Amino acid sequence: xxxxxxxxxxxxxxxxxxxxxxxxxxxxxxxxxxxxxHVAGLAGTMYDITAVTNDGPNCYGLAGAMGAACMIGxxxxxxxxxxxxxxxxxxxxxLMSLGSLATIAVMNPPNLSILCVDNGHYGETGYxxxxxxxxxxxxxxxxxxxxxxxxxxxxxxxxxxxxxxxRQGNATxxxxxxxxxxxxxxxxxxxxGAVCREIFRNGLLHRA
Amino acid sequence: MEAKxxxxxxxxxxxxxxxxxxxHDVTQFAYVPDAGHSVLISRSLADPGAHSVRLTTEEEGVxxxxxxxxxxxxxxxxxxxxxxxNCINMxxxxxxxxFPFLTLVSMRGEFGEGNPWQFAMGQAVEPVLNAxxxxxxxxxxPEDVIPTVRAAITMVFQSGQAVAVLLTQRLIGAKKF
Numbered sequence: 001x002x003x004x005x006x007x008x009x010x011x012x013x014x015x016x017x018x019x020x021x022x023x024x025x026x027x028x029x030x031x032x033x034x035x036x037x038h039v040a041g042l043a044g045t046m047y048d049i050t051a052v053t054n055d056g057p058n059c060y061g062l063a064g065a066m067g068a069a070c071m072i073g074x075x076x077x078x079x080x081x082x083x084x085x086x087x088x089x090x091x092x093x094x095l096m097s098l099g100s101l102a103t104i105a106v107m108n109p110p111n112l113s114i115l116c117v118d119n120g121h122y123g124e125t126g127y128x129x130x131x132x133x134x135x136x137x138x139x140x141x142x143x144x145x146x147x148x149x150x151x152x153x154x155x156x157x158x159x160x161x162x163x164x165x166x167r168q169g170n171a172t173x174x175x176x177x178x179x180x181x182x183x184x185x186x187x188x189x190x191x192x193g194a195v196c197r198e199i200f201r202n203g204l205l206h207r208a
Numbered sequence: 209m210e211a212k213x214x215x216x217x218x219x220x221x222x223x224x225x226x227x228x229x230x231x232h233d234v235t236q237f238a239y240v241p242d243a244g245h246s247v248l249i250s251r252s253l254a255d256p257g258a259h260s261v262r263l264t265t266e267e268e269g270v271x272x273x274x275x276x277x278x279x280x281x282x283x284x285x286x287x288x289x290x291x292x293x294n295c296i297n298m299x300x301x302x303x304x305x306x307f308p309f310l311t312l313v314s315m316r317g318e319f320g321e322g323n324p325w326q327f328a329m330g331q332a333v334e335p336v337l338n339a340x341x342x343x344x345x346x347x348x349x350p351e352d353v354i355p356t357v358r359a360a361i362t363m364v365f366q367s368g369q370a371v372a373v374l375l376t377q378r379l380i381g382a383k384k385f
Contacts, residue, residue, distance in 0.1 A: 039275070060278055065301035068271035072301075075275025075283065078236060078259045083279075099264030100271075107261060193305030197278065205280045 008129075015133075017154050018120050022179040027052050029115060029153065029163050029177060030086065034058065036113075037076060037204065041069035041089030043124035045117055047184035049088050055190060057203030063191050067097035070114060074104050077112035080204070084111050086166065091118040091132045098141060104172055105146030113166045113173040114142075121181040142174040154178035221350045222247030225312075228354055229284060232361045234310075235259060236276045236283030238269035244314025244380050245286040259283075266291035267298035274307045282365055285311040289330045292337060292372075299340035302370050309342065309370035310360060320382035333374065342370040348378050 026048045030036070033052050040049035040061035053059045062068055073087035094101075094116050104112065120133035132138060139152045149171045153162035162175045190196055226248050237252035238261045239245055252260035263269050269285035276283040287295075292313060302309045316323070317330015334344050343363065347356045353375070360371040 037278075062301075064304065065271070065298055067267070068274070068298060068301050071268045071271035072275035072278070074261070075236060075272035075277075075281075076279045077275075078261075079276045079279025079281035097268070100268050103261065103263050103268055107259070193301070197305045197307065200278055201280065204278070 018178050018180045020179045022117050023185050025177055028159050031163055036086040037083050039069050039073045039087045041093040042066055044090050044184045045088045050189055051185035051187045057199045060196050060200045066093055070100040073112055077109040081111055086113050088115045091130050092122045095131055101142050101145035108172050110170050116176050117179055118176050119179045119181040127181055139176040147172055147174045149173040152176045219247040221353045224354055226251040228357055234282045234284050238263055238272050239286035240266055242288045266294045270295050270298040274301050277307050287313055289313055289315045289333045292333045293329045303341040308364045308368050310364045311372045313372050314375045315377045319377040337372050342372050344372050344374055346374045346376055348376050
């Protein structure tokens with residue numbers, strides 16, 4: 001069997017585990033979005049969180065610098081122990097920054113949660129299959145990196161537990177949402193990072 | 209253990225440098241462990257007022273300091289010249305969002321270097337950083353360090369610039385092979 005056909009067999013086998021729709025599962029996992037400072041990874045998750053927060057001042061999102069989301073979340077969580085920080089990122093971006101899971105696990109800030117929307121594909125570039133369709137398990141990698149509080153959510157029945165873990169607050173939490181490879185909500189993104197930074201800081205630091 | 213191994217009795221300017229950073233409210237210290245920054249690293253580990261963060265690779269620190277700024281805090285990335293190359297694309301975060309960014313780079317691959325592997329990245333540090341919008345300031349002598357870092361702190365945290373202070377091999381000494 002050629003490498004490519006092996007890959008397509010594996011992707012087909014994995015597809016049965018990617019059934020949830022991100023457009024409903026992400027808001028259900030987050031719940032009251034105002035309870036978090038949000039960091040959104042690039043591409044799909046930037047759409048997810050822009051929609052969830054209605055482009056609110058409590059979200060800083062990426063449209064480049066792939067791999068930055070989790071570590072921005074760590075810096076923010078260490079800076080603001082009085083706030084809960086939620087990083088929402090995709091499988092593609094997380095695969096590019098796996099070491100950050102180890103760095104975060106060592107620090108283990110209790111006010112940081114990571115939600116990985118894993119659709120097994122690089123959606124933004126045309127839905128090419130990613131490693132997670134081919135056997136790579138990001139929850140196992142998070143666990144192996146030392147993050148103790150982890151869950152995989154791949155069915156409706158598991159959403160409530162995932163939502164609880166994201167808010168538990170006694171250790172850094174990691175929730176892997178397995179979602180089908182369909183588009184995130186269609187919303188207009190603010191792609192001016194400097195404006196996003198100003199809005200976020202003004203909302204957080206200068207609010208009376 | 210770490211602190212003991214890293215303690216450098218002749219590290220006068222290194223200790224002054226740590227105090228200078230803390231005096232200016234730098235609270236997040238991010239690094240891949242490195243001999244050139246050993247005093248700063250061990251001081252930050254022993255400091256209950258600072259977060260001392262071991263990275264697996266230097267670009268993590270670029271992103272972390274952006275997060276610190278979003279939360280209204282100040283940080284510094286401590287790295288070796290080889291780490292600069294790992295940061296290139298991540299520096300688009302700094303330039304694109306105009307984050308303040310301070311890094312101290314312990315140089316290899318220049319004055320008196322005995323390991324040929326260090327030259328390619330060491331010699332590329334300044335052009336690479338300049339290309340990504342990071343201003344480079346060099347410290348060549350112990351008495352340069354504090355004034356140079358003080359200037360960098362003003363440029364970064366008052367003027368919102370990205371600045372690298374290069375702790376040159378002439379300053380820190382070439383590693384013996």
